[in-house]
Amino acid sequence: MSLSLGNGARITEHARLDARNTFGVRATAELLVEVTDTSALPELFGYAMLRDPNLLLLGGGSNLLFAGDPPAAVLALATHGIRLLDDDGNTTHVRADAGVVWHDFVLWTLGHGLSGLENLALIPGTVGAAPIQNIGAYGVEVRECIHVVEAFDRQHNAWLRLAATDCAFAYRDSLFKQQPDRYLVTAVEFTLPRNFVAHLGYAGIGEELTAMGVHNTPRASQVAEAVMRIRRRKLPDPALLGNAGSFFKNPIIARAQAESLLAEHPGMPCFHGSSEHTRKLSAAWLIDQCGFKGHRDGDAGVSSEHALILVNHGHATGLQLLALARRIADAVHARFGVMIEPEPRIVGAAW
Numbered sequence: 001m002s003l004s005l006g007n008g009a010r011i012t013e014h015a016r017l018d019a020r021n022t023f024g025v026r027a028t029a030e031l032l033v034e035v036t037d038t039s040a041l042p043e044l045f046g047y048a049m050l051r052d053p054n055l056l057l058l059g060g061g062s063n064l065l066f067a068g069d070p071p072a073a074v075l076a077l078a079t080h081g082i083r084l085l086d087d088d089g090n091t092t093h094v095r096a097d098a099g100v101v102w103h104d105f106v107l108w109t110l111g112h113g114l115s116g117l118e119n120l121a122l123i124p125g126t127v128g129a130a131p132i133q134n135i136g137a138y139g140v141e142v143r144e145c146i147h148v149v150e151a152f153d154r155q156h157n158a159w160l161r162l163a164a165t166d167c168a169f170a171y172r173d174s175l176f177k178q179q180p181d182r183y184l185v186t187a188v189e190f191t192l193p194r195n196f197v198a199h200l201g202y203a204g205i206g207e208e209l210t211a212m213g214v215h216n217t218p219r220a221s222q223v224a225e226a227v228m229r230i231r232r233r234k235l236p237d238p239a240l241l242g243n244a245g246s247f248f249k250n251p252i253i254a255r256a257q258a259e260s261l262l263a264e265h266p267g268m269p270c271f272h273g274s275s276e277h278t279r280k281l282s283a284a285w286l287i288d289q290c291g292f293k294g295h296r297d298g299d300a301g302v303s304s305e306h307a308l309i310l311v312n313h314g315h316a317t318g319l320q321l322l323a324l325a326r327r328i329a330d331a332v333h334a335r336f337g338v339m340i341e342p343e344p345r346i347v348g349a350a351w
Contacts, residue, residue: 008037009044017074021061022124023310024242025318027348029056029074036078038097038186041152049073051154053181056347060101062124062244063133067318068348077128077186082108085189093147095189098128102135106224115196115220116145119205122231124238124245128185132176133343134169138227139202143169150187151176171274172249172343180345196220204230234306242312243303247325248283248340255279261336265289283332283340284308290331300324322349 015032018024031049035041044050054072058064079097082105086093092114096105102125106117119140129135130142131149146164153160160183168175176183198218200206208226209218218226236243258270258279269282287293287307294304299316300323303309310321329340342351 007043008035008040010034010036015074017058017061017066017070020058020076021064021066022238022242022244023061023065023312023316023318023321024238025066025312025316025321027066027318028069030069031073033073033075034078035075038077038079038152041184041186042157045152045154045157050075055154055181057180057184059098059126059129060124062238063129063343064345064347065244065318065321065342066347067322070347075184077126077184079186084112090194092192092194093189094192095187096127097187098126098185100127101125102127102130109190109192110221110224113194114192115194116190116192117142118220118224119199119202119227121224122228127188131167131169131174131185131188132180133172134174134177136172137231138205139199141169141171143167143174145190145192146188147191148189149176149185150189152184152186153182154184155182171252171280198223235309236303236305236311241303242316243309244344246283246308246343247310248287248308248329249343250280250283251286251338251340252278252280253338257337261338281338286332286336286338286340287328290328290335292328292331295324297324302328318348322346326351 012032015029017027017029050073052072056070056074058074058076077099079099081097082100083095084092085095103122105127106121109117119138120135120142123135123137131146135142143164149162149167151160151162176185205226208230209222212226214222252273255277262268262270269285271280273280284307292302293307295302298320299313300320301311301313303311310325325342332338332340
């Protein structure tokens with residue numbers, strides 16, 4: 001049963017969430033609250049059901065795994081506005097509502113002659129989820145372009161505007177991810193340049209541009225096209241094969257441990273970490289070395305194209321996918337002494 005509250009929100013009881021998560025696993029929310037006007041939030045959070053700390057804030061469902069039904073109500077923002085705030089000819093400020101599909105927003109910026117987000121093309125999810133996860137790909141993180149995050153503080157029933165420096169951004173982390181029961185991201189403002197500076201250091205982009213026939217300095221749209229071609233080859237389409245993108249974060253370990261592992265495994269990819277004393281390893285390589293690429297336990301499996309991608313071949317449950325993820329992490333730790341952690345939020349179970 002659905003009920004309109006008449007204030008920019010609609011409530012649905014016993015709402016199926018299968019189509020609202022990119023793994024496509026079965027889950028049901030006792031209450032789903034869809035918000036079309038964020039000005040209704042102060043009033044909505046007066047209801048006890050939304051003051052529950054277990055309230056799940058649901059975006060595109062591309063960065064979570066339902067290992068069970070959500071323990072409380074689910075709130076989804078169905079806001080889709082994009083607008084230019086100011087433009088001095090060199091730099092623009094653009095505001096996008098949290099419910100805007102991320103890839104659609106990237107294409108919108110490119111269509112308006114803006115750059116900065118081209119390396120992040122085709123990442124699933126919404127604009128509101130981007131700062132929470134500090135999404136990143138091909139050598140770029142979204143925090144590099146964020147000016148302000150607009151959020152609703154559930155604890156104090158108040159609106160906040162947080163500068164990027166106040167968001168505690170780190171590798172696949174942020175203030176919003178650290179305190180999911182407090183902040184609700186409602187919109188993001190970006191600082192985007194019109195003078196394009198290409199980020200081509202990530203392996204594969206230069207080669208893809210060459211294959212496209214681009215031999216001189218590329219345009220932002222061409223870099224985005226190269227990224228999309230690479231992603232489409234490597235990553236399964238969630239509409240065809242359920243997945244949540246990269247399931248594991250690349251582990252960051254002590255430099256001494258990395259050097260010890262490199263001595264034993266000279267071909268192991270290894271990159272600078274968050275400081276001179278740390279190194280980042282490729283979780284995909286570690287998983288591949290443990291033999292899980294293309295592995296399948298019933299309908300729960302690992303992509304044959306990319307070892308970081310857990311996939312639902314049709315009827316896997318969230319618990320089955322979680323069990324496989326734990327097996328993979330245990331195998332990596334047993335062989336390399338390295339702990340790998342999931343990127344997606346796990347709902348209904350603990351990691």
